Amino acid sequence: MNATRILFLSAACLSVAATAQAALVWEKTTIELNPTLGAPNAVGVFKYENKGDTPVRFKSAPRTSCGCTVAALQKNEVAPGEKGEITATFNIGDRTGVQMKTITVETDDPQNPTTVLTLKANIAQLLELQPAFVFWQAGEEAKPKTILAKAGKGVTLKNVEVTSSSGDFTAKVEPGAAGQFKINVQPKDTAKPLNATLTVKPDAGSGPAKVYYAAARVMPPGTAKP
Amino acid sequence: MNIAWRIVAVIIGGLFIYAGVIKVLDPVEFAGDIDNYKTLPWPIGVRLAFYLPWLEILCGLALITRVLYRGGVFILTMLMSVFIIATIVAKTRGLDISCGCFGHASQYLSFAWHLALDFLLLGGLLFLWRTRLPNDGALA
Amino acid sequence: MKSLLRQTAVLIGLALLPSIGQALYYRDKVSWQTPVAASEMLTLAQARGAADLIWIDARPEEEFERERVPGALLLNEDRWNELLPQVLAIWAPEKRVVVYCSSESCGSSREIAHRLRKEAGLTNVFILEGGWEAWKKEKP
Numbered sequence: 450m451n452a453t454r455i456l457f458l459s460a461a462c463l464s465v466a467a468t469a470q471a472a473l474v475w476e477k478t479t480i481e482l483n484p485t486l487g488a489p490n491a492v493g494v495f496k497y498e499n500k501g502d503t504p505v506r507f508k509s510a511p512r513t514s515c516g517c518t519v520a521a522l523q524k525n526e527v528a529p530g531e532k533g534e535i536t537a538t539f540n541i542g543d544r545t546g547v548q549m550k551t552i553t554v555e556t557d558d559p560q561n562p563t564t565v566l567t568l569k570a571n572i573a574q575l576l577e578l579q580p581a582f583v584f585w586q587a588g589e590e591a592k593p594k595t596i597l598a599k600a601g602k603g604v605t606l607k608n609v610e611v612t613s614s615s616g617d618f619t620a621k622v623e624p625g626a627a628g629q630f631k632i633n634v635q636p637k638d639t640a641k642p643l644n645a646t647l648t649v650k651p652d653a654g655s656g657p658a659k660v661y662y663a664a665a666r667v668m669p670p671g672t673a674k675p
Numbered sequence: 676m677n678i679a680w681r682i683v684a685v686i687i688g689g690l691f692i693y694a695g696v697i698k699v700l701d702p703v704e705f706a707g708d709i710d711n712y713k714t715l716p717w718p719i720g721v722r723l724a725f726y727l728p729w730l731e732i733l734c735g736l737a738l739i740t741r742v743l744y745r746g747g748v749f750i751l752t753m754l755m756s757v758f759i760i761a762t763i764v765a766k767t768r769g770l771d772i773s774c775g776c777f778g779h780a781s782q783y784l785s786f787a788w789h790l791a792l793d794f795l796l797l798g799g800l801l802f803l804w805r806t807r808l809p810n811d812g813a814l815a
Numbered sequence: 816m817k818s819l820l821r822q823t824a825v826l827i828g829l830a831l832l833p834s835i836g837q838a839l840y841y842r843d844k845v846s847w848q849t850p851v852a853a854s855e856m857l858t859l860a861q862a863r864g865a866a867d868l869i870w871i872d873a874r875p876e877e878e879f880e881r882e883r884v885p886g887a888l889l890l891n892e893d894r895w896n897e898l899l900p901q902v903l904a905i906w907a908p909e910k911r912v913v914v915y916c917s918s919e920s921c922g923s924s925r926e927i928a929h930r931l932r933k934e935a936g937l938t939n940v941f942i943l944e945g946g947w948e949a950w951k952k953e954k955p
Contacts, residue, residue, distance in 0.1 A: 479786065514922075515921070515922075515923065516874075516875040516878075517875075517892070517893060540893065542891075542892050542893030542894065542895070543892060543893060543894060543895035543896045543897075544892045544893075544895075577934075578934070579934075580934065580935060580936040581899065581903075581934045581935045581936075582903045582906075582935040582936055582937070644904050646900040646904075659896075660896070661896055662896055662897070662899060662900045663900075664899070664900045664903035664904065664935075666903065666904070668907055668908075669907070699837070702837065702841065702845070703841075703845055706845070718847060721845060721847060722838070722847075725834045725835075725837055725838040725841070726830060726831070726834040728834075729830040729833045729834045729837075730826065730827065730830035730834075732830075733826050733829055733830050734826060737822075737826060743822040743825055743826055744822075745818070745819050745822055746819060746821075746822025746823040746824075746825065746826045747822070747826060749819060749822075749823055750823055750826055750827070
């Protein structure tokens with residue numbers, strides 16, 4: 450048994466020991482969620498148990514890192530040996546990608562007065578528009594510009610339907626590479642400022658219907674080149 | 676040459692090459708991950724973000740090819756130890772870190788599993804440390 | 816021992832080559848001195864001094880309805896899809912876009928600014944330093 454092995458083992462033991470003292474023990478302080486495509490919210494349940502010998506009381510309602518997440522206490526006081534849970538509901542809205550929201554819990558436990566719970570949600574996306582905005586300068590050649598409609602991970606796009614809010618712009622859809630679609634947008638002319646909102650309806654065969662928007666514009670004259 | 680040690684060397688070397696490549700592909704993200712530990716000032720962290728992944732790749736290669744083998748094992752052992760300590764310190768400070776060791780591929784592992792994997796890697800490296808090689812893998 | 820040091824030195828030195836090469840490639844793409852490029856934040860004084868400005872409120876709708884910077888457009892993460900077009904309808908490349916949310920520490924303005932730059936391709940997008948708190952202090 451050499452020194453390096455001993456060092457290695459004691460480091461491992463130390464890190465375990467550091468977490469063993471609290472009275473209110475949480476089953477998990479980070480919960481990862483994978484809400485289904487189109488789900489309006491994601492719910493994480495944080496379970497705890499009072500492993501100490503005195504009751505633990507929650508000092509206040511848990512604080513969340515944003516207004517989009519609400520956390521509800523099941524009870525205000527936890528007797529020794531009692532178990533409970535805190536339910537955190539994260540309102541997804543139009544958020545995308547990996548979202549981390551924290552819930553801060555304050556108790557009267559002197560060893561662990563503050564605990565930070567983390568809700569991690571991987572938001573699946575139905576569609577991504579690259580870019581969401583195309584524009585022409587005044588007098589620029591009225592050539593079509595392309596918005597690429599890409600399917601989110603694990604989604605197969607059958608088609609996208611695009612309608613323009615104004616007849617000044619035409620939007621034609623053609624299939625692109627590997628399940629992507631090209632939306633070719635063209636203004637009828639660039640002589641005067643024009644503005645249109647393109648409503649993009651992806652068709653993924655099944656699943657929730659969600660509408661995305663892109664914008665097309667002809668800029669007013671006198672705007673500088675970006 | 677004991678085949679078990681060889682297999683362990685290839686696996687661990689491969690893992691570090693993989694980890695290094697992921698970070699080389701997005702050094703800015705890695706710089707952000709280093710910054711999350713809040714132990715190094717940004718100017719140092721961002722430069723390390725460009726350097727460390729390449730060091731990882733070369734040391735991983737050293738393990739597999741057995742060229743500069745002991746140097747590779749030594750450097751990786753030091754890197755892992757520093758990293759494990761930094762991770763534990765960050766956690767006790769209540770920092771929310773997403774590791775960054777395997778890029779955001781490892782964000783799907785919980786902290787405990789992460790730490791277990793790190794200790795496993797460190798253990799593997801210490802195991803390799805004791806491998807006796809002809810010429811000890813030195814160059815010329 | 817000596818060969819170990821030599822091997823370590825060689826590996827450390829070799830790793831410098833590709834990393835310096837990569838750093839040179841990224842030299843204009845990375846902020847070397849500060850984590851968030853200082854050019855992404857605007858102070859209230861700078862914002863008010865600018866001629867053509869679009870204010871974006873990244874807070875929850877109730878807060879926007881209650882009180883906001885005059886002329887600000889609501890664009891938050893809850894209704895991004897629906898609210899984005901109205902922002903795009905008035906944007907022009909020479910206008911500055913300043914995004915604010917509840918306070919310096921809230922992350923929404925950073926998220927919204929990031930999405931405006933990345934998804935909509937807008938330029939000149941800034942975050943208000945001090946957030947809504949800073950505005951309230953100046954205009955009670």
